[in-house]
Amino acid sequence: MAGQEAKPAAAAVTGFFKAIGKFFSNFGNAVAKGDIFVKLSLLWMGAGYARRKQYIKAVIVTILEVAAIWFTLTFAMDYVPKFGSLGTTEAEMVFNVETMQSEWNDYDNSFEILLFSLFSFVVWVAFFVFWMKNVMNVYELQKKDEAGEHINTFKEDLHDYVENKFHIVLLTLPVLGIVVFTVIPILLLILVAFTNYDQQHMPPTALFNWVGISNFISLFGGGGLTVTFGYAFVRILGWTLVWAFFSTLTTYIGGILLSLLLNNAKTRVPRLWRTLFMVTIAVPQFVSLLLVRNFFANTGIANTICSNIGLVDLLRNIGLLKTNYIPFLSSPGWAHVMIILLNIWIGVPYQMLIATGVLMNLPADQLESARVDGAKPYQIFMKITMPYLLFVTGPALVTDFVKNINNFNVIYLLTEDVFVTTNQAMANSQAKEVDLLVTWLFRLTQDYYNYKMASAIGIVVFIICAVFTLFAFNRMIAGSREEDYQ
């Protein structure tokens, strides 16, 4: 246990492989030591159950086995053999002599081949595990039978599912949902990154095929027509990291300062103030962000006020401004600063709520003894409050950083349609100076159907996030003191 706490991430990985190894060795053991019916179960999965008179179970697993074979023959075989080429027959209109009409030929749809092949692989893996598990179960039955123990009837087996195996009942549907809507999509995304799926290769009218790592080469600046992608990628990655760093830091510090301010003994009606600050985050982001975007528009109210009080003229006179408005969200430098400032507006109340919750749980005995010993408020803050806050919210800081790398809402809602890039190289790769990797990725898929590059960017984002979260991961696993408070 001590070793696990020191390196939980590594322990989790080795533990995972050990568990797999154990599973396989158990399976081998069952096959080697099992009687003829266990061995027969390798072919007909119901054999072992039928021998132990569990007929209903035998029928159920037989049906499942038939279903798996039927799935393979009628569904998987249509797609998996084409997985290597992703289809060869292009869609075209063919004149059918019998009906005297032009009809679509029997074309290949590369995307369906990719998706359904992947789906078949997942089903096969699941069935394979089930098949191995089945042999092991049958072997267990054999051992029970030989020892003369009671063998469950079907009713008892069913009852077991609300008794000892209740977790299976509970977890099946949610896990299925996660596999279909999170795991398979992630795998699919990884596969698409190695194809040329884009606007010129859109199924069903055109085929796409495997291109190896060429998408990654063009993303990292591999010359030719796609050289601008490398250019845009470096700049957007840079801004993404700068944004994530500053947005996390400013809201974190701001939140702590605000909560200290509100929780001070001098504050009158703290609840009222807290609620006022919370209004900002209770309003949905698409309302509040779209609103401030228009508040700070080139012809918006903020500009009117700034020119009324002479700020615009002042900035023009000292040469900071060439236009007769302040381009709050429409020119690179201004927009970068404004986005971080507006994020403070939207993010600080969240952090304030969290920091308030933490501050309320400050160890009172420590504060009291410090006060008795004559510590000044400043010293108490630096030596007790701050370390405690950092200790409790530290891991959240890392996850916040990763969340900000993927903070789609703030950037998209503030700058889409407002910020138009004048940098031709950026525009060539459909990027803008204020884009994060995720907003760039979103635009590539939604407006330009450039799925191959979007997938490659997606993988890069994942790697960046994974690196940063490995730090948090260690802490999270080690810090799960789940049985402490029971």
Place this chain on the structure above:
Amino acid sequence: MSNNPKSTSTMVTASGSAAKKSFSKRQIRVFTHNLLIAVLAIIWLIPIVWLVCTSFGSYAGMNTSTFFPKEWGIDNYIKLFHPDSVAQFPSWFFNTFIIACANCVISTLFVLMVAYATSFIRFPARKPLMNVGVMLNLFPGMLAMIAVYFTLKTFNLTNSYAGLILVYSASSGLGYLIAKGFFDTVPRALCEAAKIDGCSEARIFFQIVVPISRPIIVYTVINSFLAPWMDFVYAKMILNAGVSSKYTVAIGLYKMLDKSLINSYFGQFCAGGVLVSIPISVLFVIMQKFYVEGVTGGAVKG
């Protein structure tokens, strides 16, 4: 933000005249302390105040000359409830409501099921499953969305309630950690006693755990009900056919701010924003105390 000097200076003179010179040093410090908070609060609320004011202005477009509308009126609200080809607020509201209710039921069930299984039952695959969950949780949902979109498109589920509900609720089991943290604090002696008396796991769940855990269930219900109201990205991805009556509130309001429409719909946008924000704010305030507990997790002693 640039207009706050005006409003704060009026505040200073107003409260300053009330303050007498006989105030002690401490009272002055208390006063400046609260004044600082008030200034911050005003800065924070300026855009919200502007939202409400604009929605009650009688001008349909964006008022760019003055902060407060020149003429007040409820025209924007009236127009909002008389749908035209662009603005179909009642049907957006209805769509979002349906999706939110469905998501609420499915997500709550999934979250509670996973949380209960991982908290109360010790089974061999528990730790590995939780580790995989941590990893998947760290994977940004946006990225998987592209592939989900392809998949839904293949099955013709884009631009439908079903597709959007699936997107919101199918993977919701991953968000079990907060509920699990709560379940971890439920006294085990109670469950063990019930077990000795011959209670099945299912009965323990429904007759012991659920009644004790009412707060976390309320939190989960509100949270999953709010998700479709707050979400923008997924809805934009799935509802891309451009049929106004099928939008959710978020997409509908976003489209109102299109360059060609903003001059005649900005007022309605504000009115819609106010109407949506009111119920959401109420629910948000109810659940905010759980939110704090959830984020800081087990690290905070209760």
